[in-house]
Amino acid sequence: MKAAVYHGERDVRVEEVPDPEIEESTDAVVRITHTAVCGSDLWFYRGESDYPTPGRTGHEPMGVVEEVGDDVTSVRPGDRVLAPFAISCGECEFCRKGLYTSCVEEKGWAGEHDGAQGEKVRAPFADGTLVRVPERYADDEDVLESLLPLTDVMCTGHHAAVSAGVGPGDTAVVVGDGAVGLCGVLAADRLGAERIVAMGHHEDRLEIAEEFGATETVAARGEEAVERATELTYGGANHVLECVGAESSMDTAFDVARPGGTVGFVGVPEGVDEAAFLEKAFRKNVGLEGGVAPVRKYVDDLMADVLQGTLDPSPIFTKTVDLEGIPEGYRAMDERDAVKVLVKV
Amino acid sequence: MKAAVYHGERDVRVEEVPDPEIEESTDAVVRITHTAVCGSDLWFYRGESDYPTPGRTGHEPMGVVEEVGDDVTSVRPGDRVLAPFAISCGECEFCRKGLYTSCVEEKGWAGEHDGAQGEKVRAPFADGTLVRVPERYADDEDVLESLLPLTDVMCTGHHAAVSAGVGPGDTAVVVGDGAVGLCGVLAADRLGAERIVAMGHHEDRLEIAEEFGATETVAARGEEAVERATELTYGGANHVLECVGAESSMDTAFDVARPGGTVGFVGVPEGVDEAAFLEKAFRKNVGLEGGVAPVRKYVDDLMADVLQGTLDPSPIFTKTVDLEGIPEGYRAMDERDAVKVLVKV
Incomplete structure (x- = not known):
């Protein structure tokens, strides 16, 4: 064969x-x-x-x-x-x-x-x-x-949403517009999230995110992206789906998390060397849940x-x-x- | 004055x-x-x-x-x-x-x-x-x-135990024998943990841990300590209190956590540069909860x-x-x- x-x-x-x-x-x-x-x-x-x-x-x-x-x-x-x-x-x-x-x-x-x-x-x-x-x-x-x-990917995106604790009426931020991030949007919508902010770098993928239930999209990078998502969520979201697994996306996820919130992470953390996100997690009491789905x-x-x-x-x-x-x-x-x-x- | x-x-x-x-x-x-x-x-x-x-x-x-x-x-x-x-x-x-x-x-x-x-x-x-x-x-x-x-410190140790999800009948591992770790033992005991394994490096402090309710103590370092705690918990604990905030203690905490378990962390992460623990968290779906108490x-x-x-x-x-x-x-x-x-x- x-x-x-x-x-x-x-x-x-x-x-x-x-x-x-x-x-x-x-x-x-x-x-x-x-x-x-x-x-x-x-x-x-x-x-x-x-x-x-x-x-x-x-x-x-x-x-x-x-x-x-x-x-x-x-x-x-x-x-x-x-x-x-x-x-x-x-x-x-x-x-x-x-x-x-x-x-x-x-x-x-x-x-x-x-x-x-x-x-x-x-x-x-x-x-x-x-x-x-x-x-x-x-x-x-x-x-x-x-x-x-x-x-x-669909179950992985769902695991991110479940791990982030998304439920009816919630506001969620999805970091990443790859297949898993898009499925995360779909999963958050399915779980009843009222507002879903999708963050990514590709207009065509963010269009799919909108089709999947994202109420807002953020196509910017770095600090500008964090500022925009923070503004859209009036100070950060209680439920953040980290769907990339890179150092920068982990940082972004903890930056846009509201104090006391949770980051559901499902991206294989191949590229995460430095633990800068940990200080943010500590200071804001933001939990990290999830892993391989x-x-x-x-x-x-x-x-x-x-x-x-x-x-x-x-x-x-x-x-x-x-x-x-x-x-x-x-x-x-x-x-x-x-x-x-x-x-x- | x-x-x-x-x-x-x-x-x-x-x-x-x-x-x-x-x-x-x-x-x-x-x-x-x-x-x-x-x-x-x-x-x-x-x-x-x-x-x-x-x-x-x-x-x-x-x-x-x-x-x-x-x-x-x-x-x-x-x-x-x-x-x-x-x-x-x-x-x-x-x-x-x-x-x-x-x-x-x-x-x-x-x-x-x-x-x-x-x-x-x-x-x-x-x-x-x-x-x-x-x-x-x-x-x-x-x-x-x-x-x-x-x-x-007492409320900080308690926050570690609460964040790690310690409840009646549970087995908990406490990483660190400083004042916070010792208070973590006390808190885990107060919350009803049945077995509390205290990990540290100082015999005199581990004696206080026993006085506070630790059922076992592990005074070894590095891999030997992880092996001993893993053995004592038949493969890792569902509830781990990280009470130090150093890179090595974060690694230890995720090493001794059972798949699907939770690490409650309260040690100021001043000394954590590398995110090696993250791969362990991902692979085993071990959550990280807590922060400044x-x-x-x-x-x-x-x-x-x-x-x-x-x-x-x-x-x-x-x-x-x-x-x-x-x-x-x-x-x-x-x-x-x-x-x-x-x-x-």
Whole structure:
């Protein structure tokens, strides 16, 4: 079969790899139909974080179950499924409390297992990891494209909003206009926020933010951006979603937080060296909550909303490629030609 | 009158300063009877943070009201009072929600106002700032020494415990065996924690921690300390009190936190440059809550416990000096000859 493989900085190739097979009785083999390129993939793509070379890529799988091990009970061949970027056993202390990303058994797809950017994957702990799409929607292409972001970015944006404590009537600030930030806007709106200020640097993305429920947008940078957002929130917001993971965005998030507020952070903090934000957190008693999103905890609720038509994150996909087009997908994301790339395998 | 004045690194002198007077109708003048030297005073004492020279020192005042302005209604001359390290108007948005340290009007004593290490202070916003000690206890020396820590360290330790979410039956880890850490142990015990692991470097202080309710102590350093605390908590604690504010103690706090847990931090983060703890927070979804303690929010509840005899933080005072002895008090704190110094003016 074919799959995308990372060979070094800005070098992703689609090449022949071995077909996956059932190895444990709790495994399933899934034929991938839809997947995506993630903003977090850009860290290694740009050579800014360590990654195996060669290394399989992709962690947002959706597809059809081909085969299951003897102990798999929740899915069967032919089922349309999706899976979070984190593999989880479903049975340990952390899975049971909803913190699937701290599962004692497993970590993630690419790197430790098959990458999702390929024709098939072996899915370990299929019962704990795979989420079944109800049969009546299993072949509805529009629905599937709206569900795919639930494998990562939509649930990650939701985790930012939940971690920031967004509730009905609240004012929230979303820092970042990437796919996660846009999903954060959608999530804050879904949770009932009355005012949502989206901060970013790209007019086209901030337009999507408005479509997703942002009541105001701030396109400025640095101090000007902080001043504008602070002014719009009459002194800072109690709920701030940090959806980037850079040093400057952490600073911005704590700058625009109201004393006593909370920053929900979900951006992989690859670029945060200095802890300047900590002094702000201390002085204003602004909490920091969140982290890597326990997607599995949220996916059922969000799926229900997608299926009933009240939630649709699919506008984040501004470009679509096929399997062979994955390298072009990375290029487009890297050069910001696309917000997020959908891969139809 | 006489008061302590900072003149530069390790140079605190008791010298003649002008008597305070009522300046605003909301002021009171308080004759100080008891005060203390704070661990956070060591930052400037050691030349590690900026401080005016000359600059009045001390922010933990207890004394007797001498005079009040026309608009003061909650205290009158002759009342025994204490005050938090933060001055607060009692009427703004943040005071009303209990976040007195973010009061829009005022900041603190020494630096912006009179320091508490002197014969008298002018207390701005007396109604919002001063806390009256009930008359029947107003001259009970034992009670007063047990109440004095409520001006800062006891409420700060309590804020760490509250921020870390400590409740009945919980397991908590307290990082730091200074006065705040010891008060954190006392607070965790008061909130019902079943197991309290106190981490520090000084056997004599860890003995006080045991007296205060620590069920286990860890006196090791670095990785060994983390391993021991992790083992004692079967994989980390859901509630961690960070009571130091150094880079290494932040790292330790996030190392010993259980996935999904919370670090309550109250140590002034003067020494935290690198944000290594952030990656741990992200990976494990460990929240960071707390900051500078809104003492005024807690002081009434904690005072009730002191007065009924169920709370007594006074063992943190391991040395007592008079007004002239304040420079010796700083020396003793600096050289760790004393946990905390009580000043009887």
